[in-house]
Amino acid sequence: MSHLKVILPAAIVLAGFLVCSTASYGKPEFTKATKKACTYCHVDATKAPKDLKDPGKYYQEHKSLDGYVEKK
Secondary structure, three states: OHHHHHHHHHHHHHHHHHHHOOOOOOOHHHHHHHOOOHHHHEEEOOOEEEEEOHHHHHHHHHOOOOOOOOOO
């Protein structure tokens, strides 16, 4: 019975991770190259990965964020 006290919560947490994890459409090399989170360039990277913010559009055109000036 004591094993159930450990196994049941662990199973619930694992199930939660599996249900809540989302597919990733971004490319890890972009994150490494820019040192920015996905949400810096994407409006919502999980639901609409092609919907880009201004930095994302700049990166798409220039293949780099070098020279990009953030609008305030």
